[in-house]
Amino acid sequence: ILEMKDIVKTYLMGEEEQTVLKNVNFSINEGEFISILGPSGSGKSTLMNIIGCLDMPTSGEYILNGNEVKDLEEGELARIRNKEIGFVFQQFQLLPRLSALQNVELPLIYAGVKEKERKERAQEMLIRVGLGEKLKNRPNQLSGGQQQRVAIARALVTHPTIILADEPTGALDQKTGYQIMDLFKELNREGRTIVIITHDENIAKNATRIVKILDGCLSEVAS
Amino acid sequence: ILEMKDIVKTYLMGEEEQTVLKNVNFSINEGEFISILGPSGSGKSTLMNIIGCLDMPTSGEYILNGNEVKDLEEGELARIRNKEIGFVFQQFQLLPRLSALQNVELPLIYAGVKEKERKERAQEMLIRVGLGEKLKNRPNQLSGGQQQRVAIARALVTHPTIILADEPTGALDQKTGYQIMDLFKELNREGRTIVIITHDENIAKNATRIVKILDGCLSEVAS
Numbered sequence A, B: 001i002l003e004m005k006d007i008v009k010t011y012l013m014g015e016e017e018q019t020v021l022k023n024v025n026f027s028i029n030e031g032e033f034i035s036i037l038g039p040s041g042s043g044k045s046t047l048m049n050i051i052g053c054l055d056m057p058t059s060g061e062y063i064l065n066g067n068e069v070k071d072l073e074e075g076e077l078a079r080i081r082n083k084e085i086g087f088v089f090q091q092f093q094l095l096p097r098l099s100a101l102q103n104v105e106l107p108l109i110y111a112g113v114k115e116k117e118r119k120e121r122a123q124e125m126l127i128r129v130g131l132g133e134k135l136k137n138r139p140n141q142l143s144g145g146q147q148q149r150v151a152i153a154r155a156l157v158t159h160p161t162i163i164l165a166d167e168p169t170g171a172l173d174q175k176t177g178y179q180i181m182d183l184f185k186e187l188n189r190e191g192r193t194i195v196i197i198t199h200d201e202n203i204a205k206n207a208t209r210i211v212k213i214l215d216g217c218l219s220e221v222a223s
């Protein structure tokens, strides 16, 4: 479903060049459940943003569903990002002026879903992540872990085929974190492909494959 | 150093009242190292914001260094917040247009520290949290865990007597998280009072006292 060959990502800071991803070779088959582990600053979010077509590599090939992403038009990229990929951001990226329910409805608005169905689906997903009582709260009226769960609900409400979650349990206590992982495992049993970045080895163990990243270099770990 | 009696915090959401802290009785002696554990949404950050004088309780007594906080003038409250308390926010609250170094210098500017000493102290603290190579990066040029460590450095640079850290290791891998806890333990050996909110039992064990919070009610755990 997804293949990366010799992916390099370099940032320019003033005059200095910093290479954050160094010849990453990585492929994902449909229906896999992968965890990406690695220290702070090692390149996990940078890799995830490229997988999710939110950022372009400096060089290398990235083939998604048989197409080289570099050759895709912006309209097609936007379609893939909205319809096929669900992205849980490390810092949630919720819209501050919208309620929890409105934040989760947003991707359904872009997908052209009618209002009645939209509200029902958004509410159902928020109940699934344990926030049935918080539909009207805006982000600054929610705790950190509640905001994170709104971000998870928003990523899942379009029933994406690929779910990319950047540290989805970072702000959650152990019990709530495991509930979210049970939800991801259920979605994976339905056939969805899941990639999770995490620092927590216990969370990583839910995956069928663990990939480690250190200083921009990837290595596979038998799982 | 700090005593709370029958602290209640209630939020008004439209017509509904929601009581988040229910008659919290809690005191902290100078030099203690306390961990606050509890599930997502249980009231930890709400309690911490009241301890740090960033928010007022709906009712109850809060005596800090012998003064009832309600009777303090805004100028005195601001002085306490700047000089005596170091606050690590759950979502970092870094200023997006300033570099890591400038973000850490900010509290020293408010404290009237001269430029040369300010830059030296800010740089030293960033080196201590492992970010010596990232002084010029702005927040959007830093990873999640790197931003968190800038927020930690900013809270510690004024050498506060009380350090309040809301989930300071949430975005960090285990090794980096333990390095930060070593830094907190060192500061505690110097006599500083430390209160940490965390979801991670391993991190909580660094404290000399563990307090659990569930649905707005506090209970002490023998540690």
Ligand SMILES: Nc1ncnc2c1ncn2[C@@H]1O[C@H](COP(=O)(O)OP(=O)(O)OP(=O)(O)O)[C@@H](O)[C@H]1O
Binding pocket: A011, A012, A013, A018, A020, A038, A039, A040, A041, A042, A043, A044, A045, A046, A047, A090, B134, B137, B140, B141, B142, B143, B144, B145, B146, B171, B172, B173
């Ligand atoms: N826009 C940018 N400009 C310059 N450097 C950047 C930029 N974005 C990220 N970096 C650097 O790239 C490196 C990798 O960042 P990345 O966010 O991928 O790390 P990470 O593995 O997700 O870390 P964390 O676990 O802390 O979230 C970091 O050292 C960071 O400082």
Ligand SMILES: Nc1ncnc2c1ncn2[C@@H]1O[C@H](COP(=O)(O)OP(=O)(O)OP(=O)(O)O)[C@@H](O)[C@H]1O
Binding pocket: A134, A137, A140, A141, A142, A143, A144, A145, A146, A171, A172, A173, B011, B012, B013, B018, B020, B038, B039, B040, B041, B042, B043, B044, B045, B046, B047, B090
């Ligand atoms: N401004 C507000 N208006 C209404 N409700 C609020 C407001 N701020 C917080 N709450 C509610 O108060 C409760 C406690 O929030 P708090 O942020 O203290 O939790 P927490 O224990 O820090 O959780 P987490 O571990 O997820 O960060 C939550 O249910 C939240 O929805």
Ligand SMILES: [Mg+2]
Binding pocket: A044, A045, A046, A090, A166, B143, B144, B145
């Ligand atoms: Mg990251």
Ligand SMILES: [Mg+2]
Binding pocket: A143, A144, A145, B044, B045, B046, B090, B166
């Ligand atoms: Mg909180």
